[in-house]
Amino acid sequence: xxxxxSIEVSGVQCQSCNGTVVAGDRFCGHCGKEVLSNxxxxxxxxxxxxxxxxxxxxxxxxxxxxxxxxxxxxxxPGFKGLAIISGIxxxxxxxxxxxxxxxxxxxxxxxxxxxxxxxxxxxxxxxxGIMVTGLANIIQFSxxxxxxxxxYLFEDTSTPFLWAVLFICVQPALFEEVTFRGFLFSNLSKxxxxxxxxxxxxxxxxxxxxxxxxxxxxxxxxxxxAFMRMKxxxxxYGIAAHFTYNFVITLIDxxx
Amino acid sequence: MFMEFLPESGALSPDVSCENCTTQNPGNxxxxxxxxxxxxxxxxxxxxxxxxxxxxxxLLGDANDKIKxxxxxxxxxxxxxxxxxxxxxxxxDDVPTLVVNLCLCILFLIFAAxxxxxxxxxxxxxxxxxxxxxxVNAFVDPxxxxxxxxxxxxxxxxxxxxxxxxxxxxxxxxxxEKLKAVPVDNG
Ligand SMILES: [Zn+2]
Numbered sequence: 001x002x003x004x005x006s007i008e009v010s011g012v013q014c015q016s017c018n019g020t021v022v023a024g025d026r027f028c029g030h031c032g033k034e035v036l037s038n039x040x041x042x043x044x045x046x047x048x049x050x051x052x053x054x055x056x057x058x059x060x061x062x063x064x065x066x067x068x069x070x071x072x073x074x075x076x077p078g079f080k081g082l083a084i085i086s087g088i089x090x091x092x093x094x095x096x097x098x099x100x101x102x103x104x105x106x107x108x109x110x111x112x113x114x115x116x117x118x119x120x121x122x123x124x125x126x127x128x129g130i131m132v133t134g135l136a137n138i139i140q141f142s143x144x145x146x147x148x149x150x151x152y153l154f155e156d157t158s159t160p161f162l163w164a165v166l167f168i169c170v171q172p173a174l175f176e177e178v179t180f181r182g183f184l185f186s187n188l189s190k191x192x193x194x195x196x197x198x199x200x201x202x203x204x205x206x207x208x209x210x211x212x213x214x215x216x217x218x219x220x221x222x223x224x225x226a227f228m229r230m231k232x233x234x235x236x237y238g239i240a241a242h243f244t245y246n247f248v249i250t251l252i253d254x255x256x
Numbered sequence: 257m258f259m260e261f262l263p264e265s266g267a268l269s270p271d272v273s274c275e276n277c278t279t280q281n282p283g284n285x286x287x288x289x290x291x292x293x294x295x296x297x298x299x300x301x302x303x304x305x306x307x308x309x310x311x312x313x314x315l316l317g318d319a320n321d322k323i324k325x326x327x328x329x330x331x332x333x334x335x336x337x338x339x340x341x342x343x344x345x346x347x348x349d350d351v352p353t354l355v356v357n358l359c360l361c362i363l364f365l366i367f368a369a370x371x372x373x374x375x376x377x378x379x380x381x382x383x384x385x386x387x388x389x390x391x392v393n394a395f396v397d398p399x400x401x402x403x404x405x406x407x408x409x410x411x412x413x414x415x416x417x418x419x420x421x422x423x424x425x426x427x428x429x430x431x432x433e434k435l436k437a438v439p440v441d442n443g
Contacts, residue, residue, distance in 0.1 A: 027292035029285030048423040071395040196377035
């Protein structure tokens with residue numbers, strides 16, 4: 001398990017002293033230096049809280065904003081308040097996105113996307129949306145009230161369905177994925193394994209919605225999206241799944 | 257770039273067994289190829305290798321103590337949520353508060369269990385959930401910021417120490433594994 005950075009070659013020279021090392025050697029027998037496959041990247045040791053500062057700052061600024069929106073009447077009611085809070089969040093995410101632009105660019109690549117897998121993702125997300133709505137109905141519970149957006153917020157707009165799709169489906173799917181599976185995942189990966197980055201982003205994705213009951217499905221969804229980001233190295237499956245899931249819930253809410 | 261080295265003469269001198277990790281090394285080697293123990297070094301060099309190992313073991317032990325401290329804080333919080341929820345539900349008939357606090361209690365018990373397997377992930381997540389609860393409480397009831405301030409400071413300090421130690425501990429453990437100074441479960 002610790003052999004990943006020792007090289008698998010025979011009769012090569014030590015990078016430090018040019019002495020001969022053989023396959024399987026972890027250290028040079030002549031100078032005692034470690035035999036590394038990539039001596040260019042020594043592990044960087046820096047303070048973990050400092051490294052995680054962007055994650056902590058993003059999380060708590062957003063948390064305070066959402067708590068102010070949800071728990072106080074600082075923001076105007078109805079569509080106007082929702083538009084203001086969404087606007088602030090979008091600006092905030094774009095600022096972080098710009099900061100991490102180079103690091104995240106490869107996650108937006110369309111190369112290697114598989115149509116079959118994408119279709120399967122969308123179908124599964126649609127089924128998940130239907131199942132969660134069904135479950136919520138059984139326990140007499142409104143998802144839209146528990147989370148931020150309620151479709152009635154759009155009733156006084158000219159085209160309620162269109163605005164609802166924009167604010168409930170498009171904006172969260174894109175910006176929450178860029179945030180949680182984009183720069184937060186990236187930032188956490190600097191100090192921990194991809195495995196724990198999945199768990200941490202999955203949990204905080206569930207928590208920040210400030211919806212106790214909805215955490216039951218938000219945390220698993222966050223874990224699945226994060227897992228797909230790690231496995232396929234792209235945000236597109238997560239964005240598609242997130243959009244489909246929210247879209248199905250919105251559709252049922254308008255239709256039923 | 258050209259440094260001189262005598263041709264390998266492993267066949268002439270007998271193999272030497274490393275006293276740190278028992279690997280057989282060719283007799284002309286100064287260091288063990290698996291753990292870097294100075295097999296052909298002076299007593300002083302060998303002593304400083306052992307000193308390095310014991311200092312790393314001590315640091316790892318200190319880190320594990322701080323991780324334990326954070327784990328204790330997680331258990332204490334689970335207890336506080338349980339008691340608080342119980343009082344709200346049984347005494348004040350406040351069912352929503354009861355449900356929220358019981359959920360938080362269960363969540364923190366999950367974090368405590370998870371911290372055995374992945375201290376960094378569990379303590380960091382618990383820390384963020386804890387601060388989330390504090391922010392929400394502050395909005396719902398601003399006076400609550402000052403209640404139990406000493407416990408809050410103790411808990412936050414335990415979390416931050418735990419997060420640092422969990423991450424540093426991973427580094428010490430890796431280093432000790434490299435030096436073959438810990439029992440490594442199958443490679
Ligand atoms: Zn050895």
